[in-house]
Amino acid sequence: MSVLAHRLREPSVIPGFGITLGVTLTALSLVVLIPLSALFLKAAGLGFSDFIATAFDSRAMAAYGLSFGAALVAALVNLFFGTLVAWVLVRYRFAGKRILDALIDLPFALPTAVAGIALTTLFAPNGAFGSVLEPLGIKVAFTRLGVILAMIFIGLPFVVRSVQPVLEDLESEVEEAAASLGASRLQTLWLVVLPSLLPALISGFALAFARAVGEYGSIIFIAGNMPGQTEIAPLLIIIKLEQYNYAGATAIASVMLIISFVLLFVINRLQHWRQSRMEGR
Amino acid sequence: MQLDIQNVSKRFGTFQALRDVSLSIDSGELVALLGPSGSGKTTLLRIIAGLETPDSGQVLFEGENVSDLSARHRQVGFVFQHYALFRHMTVFENVAFGLRVRKQRPSKGTIEAKVRELLHLVQLESMGDRYPSQLSGGQRQRVALARALAIEPRVLLLDEPFGALDAQVRKELRRWLRRLHDEMGITGVFVTHDQEEALEVADRVVVTHRGGIEQVGSPAEIYDHPATPFIYQFLGNVNRLSVRLHQGAARIGGLAFPAGGFENAQDLPGIAFVRPHDLGISAEGTEGIPVSLRHAVVIGPTVRLELEGPDHLTLEAELSRSAFDALKAHPGQALWARPESVRAFLEEGER
Amino acid sequence: MTSNSSRNEPLLVRGLLILVALTYLGLFLGAPLVTVFAEAWAKGPEIYFKALGQADSLAAVRLTLITAAIAVPVNLVFGLCASWAIAKFEFRGKSLLMTLIDLPFSVSPVISGLVFVLLFGLQGWFGPFLAEHGIKLIFAVPGIVLATIFVTFPFIARELIPLMQEQGREEEEAALMLGASGWQCFWHITLPNAKWGLMYGVLLCNARAMGEFGAVSVVSGHIRGLTNTMPLHVEILYNEYNFVAAFAVATLLAALALVTLVAKSLLEWRYAAELNSVKRA
Numbered sequence: 001m002s003v004l005a006h007r008l009r010e011p012s013v014i015p016g017f018g019i020t021l022g023v024t025l026t027a028l029s030l031v032v033l034i035p036l037s038a039l040f041l042k043a044a045g046l047g048f049s050d051f052i053a054t055a056f057d058s059r060a061m062a063a064y065g066l067s068f069g070a071a072l073v074a075a076l077v078n079l080f081f082g083t084l085v086a087w088v089l090v091r092y093r094f095a096g097k098r099i100l101d102a103l104i105d106l107p108f109a110l111p112t113a114v115a116g117i118a119l120t121t122l123f124a125p126n127g128a129f130g131s132v133l134e135p136l137g138i139k140v141a142f143t144r145l146g147v148i149l150a151m152i153f154i155g156l157p158f159v160v161r162s163v164q165p166v167l168e169d170l171e172s173e174v175e176e177a178a179a180s181l182g183a184s185r186l187q188t189l190w191l192v193v194l195p196s197l198l199p200a201l202i203s204g205f206a207l208a209f210a211r212a213v214g215e216y217g218s219i220i221f222i223a224g225n226m227p228g229q230t231e232i233a234p235l236l237i238i239i240k241l242e243q244y245n246y247a248g249a250t251a252i253a254s255v256m257l258i259i260s261f262v263l264l265f266v267i268n269r270l271q272h273w274r275q276s277r278m279e280g281r
Numbered sequence: 282m283q284l285d286i287q288n289v290s291k292r293f294g295t296f297q298a299l300r301d302v303s304l305s306i307d308s309g310e311l312v313a314l315l316g317p318s319g320s321g322k323t324t325l326l327r328i329i330a331g332l333e334t335p336d337s338g339q340v341l342f343e344g345e346n347v348s349d350l351s352a353r354h355r356q357v358g359f360v361f362q363h364y365a366l367f368r369h370m371t372v373f374e375n376v377a378f379g380l381r382v383r384k385q386r387p388s389k390g391t392i393e394a395k396v397r398e399l400l401h402l403v404q405l406e407s408m409g410d411r412y413p414s415q416l417s418g419g420q421r422q423r424v425a426l427a428r429a430l431a432i433e434p435r436v437l438l439l440d441e442p443f444g445a446l447d448a449q450v451r452k453e454l455r456r457w458l459r460r461l462h463d464e465m466g467i468t469g470v471f472v473t474h475d476q477e478e479a480l481e482v483a484d485r486v487v488v489t490h491r492g493g494i495e496q497v498g499s500p501a502e503i504y505d506h507p508a509t510p511f512i513y514q515f516l517g518n519v520n521r522l523s524v525r526l527h528q529g530a531a532r533i534g535g536l537a538f539p540a541g542g543f544e545n546a547q548d549l550p551g552i553a554f555v556r557p558h559d560l561g562i563s564a565e566g567t568e569g570i571p572v573s574l575r576h577a578v579v580i581g582p583t584v585r586l587e588l589e590g591p592d593h594l595t596l597e598a599e600l601s602r603s604a605f606d607a608l609k610a611h612p613g614q615a616l617w618a619r620p621e622s623v624r625a626f627l628e629e630g631e632r
Numbered sequence: 633m634t635s636n637s638s639r640n641e642p643l644l645v646r647g648l649l650i651l652v653a654l655t656y657l658g659l660f661l662g663a664p665l666v667t668v669f670a671e672a673w674a675k676g677p678e679i680y681f682k683a684l685g686q687a688d689s690l691a692a693v694r695l696t697l698i699t700a701a702i703a704v705p706v707n708l709v710f711g712l713c714a715s716w717a718i719a720k721f722e723f724r725g726k727s728l729l730m731t732l733i734d735l736p737f738s739v740s741p742v743i744s745g746l747v748f749v750l751l752f753g754l755q756g757w758f759g760p761f762l763a764e765h766g767i768k769l770i771f772a773v774p775g776i777v778l779a780t781i782f783v784t785f786p787f788i789a790r791e792l793i794p795l796m797q798e799q800g801r802e803e804e805e806a807a808l809m810l811g812a813s814g815w816q817c818f819w820h821i822t823l824p825n826a827k828w829g830l831m832y833g834v835l836l837c838n839a840r841a842m843g844e845f846g847a848v849s850v851v852s853g854h855i856r857g858l859t860n861t862m863p864l865h866v867e868i869l870y871n872e873y874n875f876v877a878a879f880a881v882a883t884l885l886a887a888l889a890l891v892t893l894v895a896k897s898l899l900e901w902r903y904a905a906e907l908n909s910v911k912r913a
Contacts, residue, residue, distance in 0.1 A: 009723030013352045015814030023713040035747035081656045088653040102897040106661045109889035111843025113863040114882040118664035214740025217845035234742035253743045264738040352808050359809040365802035369824040379810030
C-alpha cells in the first residue's frame with residue numbers, strides 16, 4: 001500500500017493525503033461520474049439504429065440547430081460587446097463603475113427562471129421593450145430572436161470576466177512602445193492589444209457558447225416552444241421525459257453531452273496554450 | 282547537539298539532488314552549507330528537518346537515528362527562506378504557536394513570559410501586536426527566528442536566512458545572528474549561496490556541488506586552500522591561468538611555481554589559480570608575466586588593476602593605495618606581474 | 633493612475649464607448665432586474681405581501697432553504713478535501729482530477745437532472761429496488777437535493793484550489809516543524825488563510841443552489857407545497873398567469889442575487905490580494 005502511494009505521489013510531510021483524496025474521489029464518483037456514466041450506458045443499450053432514429057429525427061435536428069445556432073449568434077454578440085465592456089471597465093474611469101462591475105455577474109447570481117420571466121415580460125408585445133419594437137415589425141418574444149436574447153443574457157459575464165484580468169495585466173509599456181515606434185492608436189490596438197487578448201477572447205467565447213447551448217430556465221419562457229421552430233434541445237429532453245420516453249431523452253442528452261465534452265476539451269487545450277504562451281515555455 | 286548525516290542520497294524524478302552525502306556537525310557549531318542553486322544544499326537541510334525523506338542513508342541526532350521520527354517530533358527549529366510566517370496571526374501569536382500546539386500546553390502565563398523573552402531577544406518587544414505584513418524584511422526574519430527558537434530546538438536550521446534582504450540589513454543581521462549563536466550555543470546549520478556570508482558567519486563551511494560535498498573546512502581553509510577548481514571559481518575573485526605541469530612545477534611563460542602532487546607529471550596541460558592580492562606588480566625587472574595596464578580603479582584603500590597579458594590573457598591585481606602610488610603607473614604602461622602563490626590543477630580534473 | 637496620451641482614446645471616443653457599454657448592460661442586466669421588482673409591486677404592497685404569504689409560497693421557500701442547507705455543506709466538505717489533496721500534494725492524474733471536478737459546469741442543467749432520473753426513477757437502474765423498499769428519490773426532496781449537489785459540485789473546490797495552490801505549503805510545513813498535528817495545521821493555518829476564498833465559494837455555491845431551475849425541474853415532479861422550490865414555484869405561478877405572485881416570489885430570488893453580488897464585491901474589494909489567484913484562475 002505504502003509502496004503504491006509512494007509511486008503515485010511525491011512523498012510529503014503534510015498529512016491527510018489518503019483521507020482527503022479518498023473523500024474527493026468517492027464524492028466525485030457518487031455525484032458526478034456514476035450518474036453520467038449511467039446516461040452513456042443507457043444510450044449504449046439503445047442499439048445503433050434506434051439511437052440514430054431518435055437522436056437525429058427532424059424534430060431533434062431542428063432543436064439542435066436552434067440550440068447551437070442561437071448559442072453561436074449569442075456568443076458572437078457577447079464576444080463583441082463583452083470585450084467592449086471589459087475595455088471600458090478596465091481603462092476608463094466614470095461614476096458608478098464599481099456598481100457596474102459588480103452587476104456583470106448578475107446572470108450568474110440571478111436564478112434563470114427569474115431572468116426568463118423578466119425578459120419575457122420586457123419583450124412581450126405589451127412589454128416595455130416589446131411595445132416599442134412591435135410597431136417596427138420586430139417580434140422578440142416567442143420567436144428565435146427571443147431565444148438568442150435570453151442566451152445573450154446568460155452568456156454575458158463570460159467574455160467580460162475572461163478578458164478583464166488579461167487587460168489589467170497588460171503592461172502599459174507595450175502600448176507605449178508601439179506608439180513610440182510610430183503606430184497609430186488603431187494599429188496599436190489591432191496589432192498589439194488584440195493579439196494578447198486573443199486566447200482570453202477565445203476561451204470566453206467558448207464558455208459563453210457552451211453555457212448557452214445547455215441553458216434551459218431563462219429560455220423556455222421567452223421561446224414560445226413551438227416544435228421545430230422555437231424548441232431548444234434541453235426542452236425536447238424534458239418533453240420526452242414527460243412522455244416517459246426515456247430512450248429518446250437519453251439519446252438527445254448523449255448527443256448534447258458529447259458535443260459539450262468536445263467543447264470542454266477544446267477550452268482546456270486553449271487555456272493550456274494560453275498559459276504556455278504567456279509564460280514563454 | 283551532535284548531528285550526523287550518513288550516506289544520504291535523494292533523487293527527484295530524474296534529478297539527483299544528493300549523492301551519498303556524509304557529514305558530522307559538532308554540538309554548538311554553526312555550519313554553513315555553501316553552494317550554487319541546485320547543488321543540493323537546501324535538500325540536505327530539509328532532510329535534516331524531516332521535511333524530505335532521503336531515498337537512502339540516515340540522519341542521527343546525538344547518535345540516535347531519527348529517520349523514522351516525523352518533522353513534527355524532531356524538535357528542530359527551521360527558519361524558511363521566505364519566513365513562512367502565519368500571515369493571519371500577530372507576531373506574538375506566531376512566536377507562541379509552537380508552545381500552544383504542544384500536547385502538554387504550558388500555562389498562559391508561562392507562554393506569555395516565554396514569548397516576551399524571545400521577542401526581547403530578537404529586539405522586537407514592541408512589535409507583538411503587529412501582523413507580519415506590517416513588518417520590514419529584517420523584522421520578519423527575526424520573528425521567524427524567535428518562532429523557531431520558542432520550541433527550544435535541538436538544532437536550528439536556516440534556509441537562505443538573509444537571501445531576501447537588502448545589502449545593509451543583511452550585513453547587520455549576519456553579525457547579529459553570529460552573536461546570538463555565540464550566546465545561546467545552539468547547534469546551527471544554514472544554507473547560503475553567498476560565499477561572503479558563509480565565510481563571515483560560520484564556524485565551518487561545507488561547500489556543496491552537484492549533490493555532493495566538495496570541501497569541508499574553516500572559513501580560512503576554504504578561502505586560502507580551495508580543494509578544487511570549482512571552489513576557486515565559485516568563490517570568485519581569482520585569476521585563472523593556463524599552465525603546463527612538469528615534474529612538480531607549474532610553468533607559465535618563463536616562470537615556474539611549485540605544484541605539489543604533480544611530481545611525476547610530464548608536460549601536462551593544467552590550470553592555476555592566483556588571487557588578485559597574490560599578484561606582485563612591478564614596473565621594472567624581468568621576473569613575471571609581461572602585462573600592460575588597461576585601467577586602474579580606486580576602491581577605498583585598495584586599487585584594482587586590470588592587466589592585459591600575452592595571448593589575450595586578462596589579469597586582475599589588487600594593490601594598496603600606497604603601493605599603487607609608488608608604482609606611478611599609467612594606462613598602457615608595460616608592467617610585470619609576478620604570482621606569489623598559485624594553486625595548480627590538472628586540466629582534466631576541472632569539472 | 634495612468635493618464636498617458638498614448639494609452640488613451642480621444643474624449644469623444646471614450647464617451648461613446650462608455651455609452652455603448654452602459655446601454656448594453658442597462659438593456660440586458662438593468663432592465664430585467666427592474667422589471668422583476670416593478671411587476672411584483674405593480675398592484676401595490678398589499679397584494680405583493682399576500683402573494684408571498686401563501687402557504688405554497690412559504691413551502692417553496694422552506695424547501696429551497698432545506699436544499700441549500702444540505703447541498704452547500706456537502707460541497708464545502710468536498711471542496712476542502714479536494715483542495716487539500718490537490719493543492720498540498722503532487723500526484724499523478726491531478727489535472728485529470730481537476731477536469732473531472734469541473735465537469736458539471738459543462739453539463740446542461742436538464743441533463744444533470746436526467747441522469748438521476750435514469751438512476752433512481754421508476755424505469756431507472758435502482759428504480760425497482762427503491763420501489764420495493766418504498767423509497768422515493770425522484771419526484772421527491774432527495775432527488776432535488778441530489779441534482780442540486782451535482783450542479784453546484786465544482787463551486788467551492790474551484791475557488792479554493794487556486795487559492796491554496798498559490799499559498800503553497802511552507803506555512804503548513806512551518807507549523808509541523810513547531811510540533812502541530814495535521815489537524816491543528818489545518819485548523820490554525822490552512823483554514824484561516826483560505827477563509828475569504830472559502831466564503832466566496834460558499835456564496836456562489838449557495839446562490840446557485842437556491843436558484844437552480846433546470847436540473848431541479850426534471851427531478852421534482854412539481855408537486856405544489858411538497859416538491860416545489862422557489863424557482864419552480866415561480867414557473868408554476870407564471871404559467872397560471874398569476875404574474876404578480878410569480879414576480880413576488882421572484883423578488884426574493886432577485887434579492888438573494890443582489891445580496892450575493894454585493895457580498896461578492898465586498899469580498900473582492902476588501903480582500904483583493906487574497907482572492908487574486910481565484911479571480912485569475
